[in-house]
Amino acid sequence: MAGEVTAAQLETWLRRSADVLAAHAEELTALDSAIGDADHGTNMARGFAAVVAKLDAAPADESPTLQALLKSVGMTLISKVGGASGSLYGTLFLDMGKAAPAANEVDADGFASIVAAGVAGIVGRGHAELGDKTMIDALDPAVAALQDAAASGAAPAAAAAGAAEAAAAGRDATEPLVARKGRASYLGERSAGHIDPGAASSALLLQTLADTLADDGGAGA
Amino acid sequence: MAGEVTAAQLETWLRRSADVLAAHAEELTALDSAIGDADHGTNMARGFAAVVAKLDAAPADESPTLQALLKSVGMTLISKVGGASGSLYGTLFLDMGKAAPAANEVDADGFASIVAAGVAGIVGRGHAELGDKTMIDALDPAVAALQDAAASGAAPAAAAAGAAEAAAAGRDATEPLVARKGRASYLGERSAGHIDPGAASSALLLQTLADTLADDGGAGA
């Protein structure tokens, strides 16, 4: 079982993410104040609170498939977040859901493919490339780390830890960049010198995933 | 000649008043901020600047009669000051003009009557009584002082000095009063504890008159 990612783990991840995003909302909004419109933290906290509300409302006895869970999260984010991040994170989860099996668990390799499909969905919508100073700068290296780890036979927890590290590095790397996508791009050169808020929220999500799988993996190992 | 008030002296008075009011504009406006609408200083300075402009524009060789001078000042104040003080000070000078002779000078007694007529004009328009916390609280005692001094044979300069003192006392006496006329009356009890701006400008006008006649009286005595 240590080699699988389960729907229950992802649900825990989503609930913990809601707490983490709420705790970091001010910080994310402050980043968005500098080069955007001061709403990213509020947007993410609102969206994930809605995800938790929907999870709470679901019948406790039925556990959803990965596919159903991820799609439902995507729909919720799309209809509750708004802004660029709403459609992009919404697409992330929707497209993860489309790539996920109608099953309760998936192995590390399969999980990496699911995340890769979701991130590809973001790129398909937003057309951002690595270095454009967006969430892609955190997500793209995270996907690569997940895939590499899975290919070398790592367990999901270890793979997620590596992905979280890669995402954090990608987030930090956005600081000197001049934004070429999203609201920050309107600033031109003035966007340099600030971390991208979407990259920061992506790094938080991945760190929370790593923490969740580590706790669970630790317990179940 | 020490016993007469001349049109030339009044012209000097008006010019000096313009300077005095400009110098005290901020102070008068601050008084009006407390219990009114923060414009009394600006209003008076603007009005007397217009009076000076009109005096400057008059042909230098013709010296106007007291009547013509005072009426012209009244008209200028009415059309340039606005607000309560514009119509009231305008009426003061208009009615002084109506009471003044078509001559270049008048004795202390006559001058007192002229001022009394002007102040009566203010009362006729504004219906303020002594103690209502208005310019009347400065002007009414000043008229009484002028009339008393003239009756006891004082020279205009001395009479004006007494009137200025009476006006200053009247101004100070407005501080504890609750306003019953003008904009300050809207405050009810909250108008107490502040000097009335119109009483303050009246006291300045009378002090400037006293100063003008003293200088001139001193020089000519």
Add this chain to the structure above:
Amino acid sequence: MKKLINSPDTVLADALRGVAAAHPELSVDIENRLVVATEPRENRVAVISGGGTGHEPLHSGFVGPGMLDAACAGEIFTSPTPDQMLAAATRVDAGAGVLFIVKNYTGDVLNFEMAAELAADEGIETASVIVADDVAVEDSTWTAGRRGVGTTVIVEKIAGAAAAEGRTLAEVAAIAERVSKAGRSMGVALTSCTVPAVGHPSFDLPEDEMEVGVGIHGEPGRRRVPLEDARGIAHDIVTAIADDADFTGAPVIALLSGLGATPLIELYVIYADIADALSERGISVARVLVGDYITSLDMAGCSLTLVKADDEILRLWDAPVRTTALRWGL
């Protein structure tokens, strides 16, 4: 002080130039500081108002067919002068006389009084209606009475409509008087205004306090209290107004005005609570305006005006109007 101006001395003249440039359908007399409607009046009563500048769109924004024939602009927060009013009356009198709509401030009252005397000398018949609707001020015959505020807008609309119908001066004055008497207002300030010539706020209002019953020139109101939420403020205002006069049993015209620096979204937020408070009291609103109609330079806050109407007043309210700030049916 941060303002879009050139100099405190030229605010009024510059603003009038701007009105002239933006609205070719109006005639702006910069010399006399008048904004005049250009439509022919053909022997009907003319309606004039005026007052200190700083309350825009009041009064110049209400000049045009169906409302004012002319507005006289005073300096900032300072009533205009009789010669301006006379110039306006001379321009717009079509032989049927002129109604002056006057907010109850000593300066305005005295200057319009003088103007009426001057107009009489020139053979122009005038009548005046004085608006004194601010419930924040305790009413008393021993003082100058109440301040005139938001009801003025509604009096101007109704008087203009009555004049457009061809009523006589006495009739127009009578209905204007009726509307004036039927109106009550109160305002709340969250911040002070800053008079350009003064350069700093007229009063200090700490970050956690508000002034209930503020005047439109920044005059202190009923009391200084801790800042409340929209629902609390709505309750305060509605209570003050509805305790002062009975607004039940007849259709009411409601006017919620920003004070100059309040965004429209906040006005709608508080209007939701005002509507609740009114309906709790059984007051039924037939017509509503929400926006900036009578302001106090850059003050943040709002004022509410209620006018108890009837079928005739509503009909005149609904009559066509074409001004820069109020327009329908034309």
Add this chain to the structure above:
Amino acid sequence: MKKLINSPDTVLADALRGVAAAHPELSVDIENRLVVATEPRENRVAVISGGGTGHEPLHSGFVGPGMLDAACAGEIFTSPTPDQMLAAATRVDAGAGVLFIVKNYTGDVLNFEMAAELAADEGIETASVIVADDVAVEDSTWTAGRRGVGTTVIVEKIAGAAAAEGRTLAEVAAIAERVSKAGRSMGVALTSCTVPAVGHPSFDLPEDEMEVGVGIHGEPGRRRVPLEDARGIAHDIVTAIADDADFTGAPVIALLSGLGATPLIELYVIYADIADALSERGISVARVLVGDYITSLDMAGCSLTLVKADDEILRLWDAPVRTTALRWGL
């Protein structure tokens, strides 16, 4: 932070309740955060816009006959979501299709894109026009392009008028596109706005500085410079706009909007200088709006929009419109 609100979380819902209470002629869907016109559409094209809240009267103030059929309101400064847009499209589509008017922000663009896909799934034909008129932003195909600001108001009016004439979706989209391309805007902030959920100003602007080219969400602009007088600011804005596109040789529609906390009198003061600057450059203004049309919460400052028009655009501009913020001929 001093605002007429109940809580930062309820601003949007409360404001929509207020719109519903004040304007019974509009249908307000609080659940989907929509303001919808109630007039029958009878097989004509429907026009929808939407965006983050905080720019009022944009967009909800422009809903009504002759302009928008529906406005979708997002959270403050946050684009609305595809499901709202779909709900709006479903409500107002009369079989002739729906035009989406979208300001060029990634969030708005992506969400309207998704909505168009969802609408297609439901058999509703849509077209979109994107407004990207802010000259403060350097144009580049490598980035998200320019921000969409004041031209949106004019696109909404013209598109609404074209739809009212019974034109096809392709035709309505084409003229909306033409107007969008013909418009340029720039704004100047004297103070920052404060987002309710944030509670403090979005940026620091010292007492003696201004932000030239500010965005309507408080985004930094071209440069931070010492505060200028109205004439200087007018010159800066007109120069930036007129250097970006040629506005001579055709009638121009000019829109001078306050940013939310700027009193009308200041707008007229600077409009006088703008009019001078325009006529110096040989730009001839055929139609003008001065007031609050596209705002940024409680920001002080203004933005100017110019649209190069022609007889057809002017005719559609003059066509009757009845919304809460723009009304004539009805």
